[in-house]
Amino acid sequence: MFIQSSLSDKSTFFQKLRSLDYIMLITILIIGIISSFAMYSTDGGELRYHSESHIIRFVVFFTMMIFISFINIKTWHTLGYLFYIIVLGLLVWASLFGITAQGSQRWIDLYFINLQPSELMKIAIIICFAKYYHRVQIAHVNRLRNIIIPILILFVPIALVITQPDLGTSILIALSGIIVLWLAGVNIKYFFYSSLVFIISAPFVISFLKPYQKLRILTFFDPDKDPLGAGYQIIQSKIAVGSGGLTGKGFLKGTQGYLEFLPEKHTDFIFTLFSEEFGFIGSILLLILYAILIFRILRIGSLSRNFFGKFFCFGFGSAIFVYITVNMAMVLGLLPIVGSPLPIMSYGGSSMLATMIGLGIVMSTKIYSRQLIS
Amino acid sequence: MISSGEDSGFKKSNTINRRMFIFAAAKAVVFFGIVGRLFSLQINENKKYLTLSDKNRLREARLPPVRGEFVDFFGNRIAKNLTVYQLHVVPEQVEDFKTLIVRLKDILNLSDSHLxxxxxxKNKQKPWETLIVSENLTWDEFSKINFYLHELSGARPVLTVGRNYPYNDTYTHVLGYVSEASVEDLVSNETIKERNVPGLRVGKIGLEKALEKELIGTNGVQRFEVNAYGKRINQIDFKEGEQGKTIKLTIDTEIQKYTQELLDNRAGSISVMDIYTGEIIAMNSSPSFDPNLFLYGIEKNKWKEITKDPLKPLLNKTVSGLYSPGSTIKPIVALSALENDVITTNLKVNCRGHKHPLELYGMKYHCWKKQGHGYMSLQNAIKQSCDTYFYEAARLLGVDRLNETAKKFGLGNVVLGKYFNEKKGVVPSTKWKKDAIGQNWYLGETLINGIGQGYIQTTPLQLCLMTAQLANGGHKIYPKIIYENNQENVETIKQKMKLAEENKSEDSNLLSATEKLFKKDEKTYDALYRNKENVKFVLDAMFRSTNEIYGTSFSSRIEDPKYQFAGKTGTAQVKRITEAERELDLKTNQIPYKERDHAWYVAFGPYKNPRYAVSILVEHGGSGSSTAAPIAKKLFKFVIDRHELREKKKNLTTTDI
Structure with a gap:
């Protein structure tokens, strides 16, 4: 075992390069290219602000991902808690001194980028939990201590993000954490009980929500009630997707997007725009690309010899899946509208940064799949 | 340690894999759920959403329809479309509305109230809807706007078509006028509702209103794409509208203008009619007003001026004004009495003047002539318009038989029917009085009825039709103001009249049913008399009235046979003359305006070969012979001088076809 680890440690750069997961890389590249075209379309068929910065970000962060791939998985394990604490610190910073936009204080001005720490928290919580459960033996998982501490780790950032307020991201952070808890073997009854508590308390929680959030949830159940107000986004999004048909209206010909009927088409509704222009076939292709990506991540996880890598890959892969399905279900009118970007596709630096860091760690798991972590 | 560690690690690995598997299975389910949803939206419901998306992005703008024009008999345009310069502003495209409007105010000298x-x-409408700042700019203003356009972002100088009446007030009562469509217009007329656009002008009265459906034209349609904020992005489709029909009238503008000149802003009416074709050659009601004032909303003080005018310029007196016909009814009374054999042409009545008026049940019935006419024959009674004679004739005739004849000749009914707000008037009968007033008829009422006073009420156009139907020998004609290309020419009509005359003796009821069925669409010029000689007698008496000494309109005669006409004067009292007033015997200009008699004159000419009938009314003009008859003299000269031109034009158009 030691020998193996030292072998892996000392493998040459070319060996490392060769052991990169090229299928995954290519899939990411294709999604990135598709996202660039979609962004180009949101700019009305011109290379303007959104498409330009999106492409630059993709290139920069993709390169960064390759770099991260070559960092030993051990390092990530070592820095796991620190990373979590730094992101948590940034969250506090955002809550205190952050930039407010659209009624929510969630950004930190870093001059070259407006960082949204809550996006990074999505990945930090997985790293943190992966490290936590890496050492906990299966027999001890359901000890009270091992239940309380993770809940605290999870609860603090959620509380911070929910008060920004940013319901969507806090739900996604919670889901990311819960996935790892589930994988770690936390007793099913805890999930059962807590979901029971959640359902019962939901009406009370809703009463504490901001009016606009309440409205979003209510209009989800009946979007036609207020077609020009709160239900507008859902209705217009469904019209856009539905009118796309089998083959779509064609690149740059999506009238719903081009004529501004689609709200937030760069970010949350990028899939709607894509689906309108490329139709059912295009949407399915995009879904398949995401499926391949997730499948590769899970495969890398299953091949990892260390639990940190396994937890991280399974957790991250599943989280990506959750992000995608929540976003799509939302724009297809299956879930209420809560802010949740589509990984890689949506405009947004922090989301892209977090996703690429995650993918980098996954790649590093692949390269150092034989690495053992004590 | 290691082994237990390995064992524990193995178990842990198992747990993770197992849980991952459960989760992956759930993922697959969710994944297919998403695919299913995409399928249902994009494949199953594609049509529905495609329609919705088109509804989102496509807007249709209806352009204002181009209104049909009116031309007179000779093809002169009397209501036309002019290029109008307008200034539109789309508030959405304006950076600073206040500044723009203040700037425009400076350039166009807009009033504060207009502002x-x-x-x-602007506050009422949507920001992308056009705001019409000025509907009718002068060329100077328009070019000024274009000069400053670079600093007036959002302002759009626009060329469009608007109504124009080149003859100003000449045709007002015939054509009416157009103005912006009101809520009532939209409710009452489906066609307007269907084709309405902001700023649409529709007919308010007259032919403009009556012929709205033919005139209005169809909308052009402009389809364009809009964005979510309703802003036009680009035009997709453009379909031009069809202009409304051009309507040709039977009226001769020169004569129409001349009648206006003759009335000279006095309250009154003149109509001229072709006694065979029924074509109305002129139809004027005075005073008039300029319909162009109404196109873009009339100014308040102008409107006040028109409504407050005691001469009532808004009333179309020719068809909607009701007046006692006075002595102009006498030819019909005479004809009716002859036709019903209650008198012969030999009947003599002694008119003994104001000292010995006719007395009936204690009431006195005076002739207009103070000294009396002496022994009068029927012919002289018509010629000199002796009231006493006609009291006697009416007494012998009775009101119901007079009613029958008068109605036959066109009184008591609308003349042109649907086009104007025509009044029927009243031709009384015993039954009518019972129904309308609920009282029995008194013989005394018959007497004053016989000289065209009392209950009887007619419009000037009815009297014109009456005269025309007498003048053509007593045949029914069909008055018209709109020229029909396929109308019968005069020769055919004359022949048909002759035919009707021959058939009359067999009684038109005996005309076989099949024959009638075949001729359903064909116009028949039925004889309105029993004995043609009676009509001839009355016409001859009218000739003498104008062309023989002692005739009431002798001083207005024309001796040249080309223009020679025959007519009957009328002087209609507007109030009862008291004994004291009769004693005073005041001159017209000594009586207050409102109490003066209406002056009437009905006539036809040229006498040898009559073709035109006229009726002339001057409200409160005094006597018919001094005020109305001289107008006829000038009018006949003018009308007959234009006769050849008219015939030539008619032949041209028939050969055209």
Whole structure:
């Protein structure tokens, strides 16, 4: 075992390069290219602000991902808690001194980028939990201590993000954490009980929500009630997707997007725009690309010899899946509208940064799949 | 340690894999759920959403329809479309509405009240809807706007078509006028509702209103794409509208203008009719007003001026004014009495003047002539318009038989029917009085009825039709103001009249049913008399009235046979003359305006070969012979001088076809 680890440690750069997961890389590249075209379309068929910065970000962060791939998985394990604490610190910073936009204080001005720490928290919580459960033996998982501490780790950032307020991201952070808890073997009854508590308390929680959030949830159940107000986004999004048909209206010909009927088409509704222009076939292709990506991540996880890598890959892969399905279900009118970007596709630096860091760690798991972590 | 560690690690690995597997299975389910949803939206419901998306992005703008024009008999345009310069503003495209409006105010000299109205209007409509700042700019203003256009972002100088009446007030009562469509217009007329656009002008009265359906034209349609904020992005489709029909009238503008000149702003009416074709050659009601004032909303003080005018310019007196016909009814009374054999042409009545008026049940019935006419024959009674004779004739005739004849000749009914707000008037009968007033008829009422006073009420156009139907030998004609290309020419009509005359003796009821069925669409010029000689007698008496000494309109005669006409004067009292007033015997200009008699004159000419009938009314003009008859003299000269031109034009158009 030691020998193996030292072998892996000392493998040459070319060996490392060769052991990169090229299928995954290519899939990411294709999604990135598709996202660039979609962004180009949101700019009305011109290379303007959104498409330009999106492409630059993709290139920069993709390169960064390759770099991260070559960092030993051990390092990530070592820095796991620190990373979590730094992101948590940034969250506090955002809550205190952050930039407010659209009624929510969630950004930190870093001059070259407006960082949204809550996006990074999505990945930090997985790293943190992966490290936590890496050492906990299966027999001890359901000890009270091992239940309380993770809940605290999870609860603090959620509380911070929910008060920004940013319901969507806090739900996604919670889901990311819960996935790892589930994988770690936390007793099913805890999930059962807590979901029971959640359902019962939901009406009370809703009463504490901001009016606009309440409205979003209510209009989800009946979007036609207020077609020009709160239900507008859902209705217009469904019209856009539905009118796309089998083959779509064609690149740059999506009238719903081009004529501004689609709200937030760069970010949350990028899939709607894509689906309108490329139709059912295009949407399915995009879904398949995401499926391949997730499948590769899970495969890398299953091949990892260390639990940190396994937890991280399974957790991250599943989280990506959750992000995608929540976003799509939302724009297809299956879930209420809560802010949740589509990984890689949506405009947004922090989301892209977090996703690429995650993918980098996954790649590093692949390269150092034989690495053992004590 | 290691082994237990390995064992524990193995178990842990198992747990993770197992849980991952459960989760992956759930993922697959969710994944297919998403695919299913995509399928249902994009494949199953594609059509529905495609329609919705088109509804989102496509807007249709209806362009204002181009209104049909009116031309007179000779093809002169009397209501036309002019290029109008307008200034539109789309508030959405304006950076600073206040600044723009203040700038425009400077350039166009807009009034403060107009400005307030604009701002009010702007606040009422959607920001992408056009705001019409000025509907009718002069060329100077328009070029000024174009000069300053670079600093007036959002302002759009626009060329469009608007109504124009080149003859100003000449045709007002015939054509009416157009103005912006009101709520009532939209409710009452489906066609307007269907084709309405902001700023649409529709007919308010007259032919403009009556012929709205033919005139209005169809909308052009402009389809364009809009964005979510309703802003036009680009035009997709453009379909031009069809202009409304051009309507040709039977009226001769020169004569129409001349009648106006003759009335000279006095309250009154003149109509001229072709006694065979029924074509109305002129139809004027005075005073008139300029319909162009109404196109873009009339100014308040102008409107006040028109409504407050005691001469009632808004009333179309020719068809909607009701007056006692006075002595102009006498030819019909005479004809009716002859036709019903209650008198012969030999009947003599002694008119003994104001000292010995006719007395009936204690009431006195005076002739207009103070000294009396002496022994009068029927012919002289018509010629000199002796009231006493006609009291006697009416007494012998009775009101119901007179009613029958008068109605036959066109009184008591609308003449042109659907086009104007025509009044029927009243031709009384015993039954009518019972129904309308609920009282029995008194013989005394028959007497004053016989000289065209009392209950009887007619419009000037009815009297014109009556005269025409007498003048053509007593045949029914069909008055018209709109020229029909396929109308019968005069020769055919004359022949048909002759035919009707021959058939009359067999009684038109005996005309076989099949024959009638075949001729359903064909116009028949039925004889309105029993004995043609009676009509001839009355016409001859009218000739003498104008052309023989002692005739009431002798001083207005024309001796040249080309223009020679025959007519009957009328002087209709507007109030009862008291004994004291009769004693005073005041001159017309000594009586207050409102109490003066209406002056009437009905006539036809040229006498040898009659073709035109006229009726002339001057409200409160005094006596018919001094006020109305001289107008006829000038009018006949003018009308007959234009006769050849008219015939030539008619032949041209028939050969055209």
């Amino acid at each position: 307030q109205e604009l701002i009010k209007k």
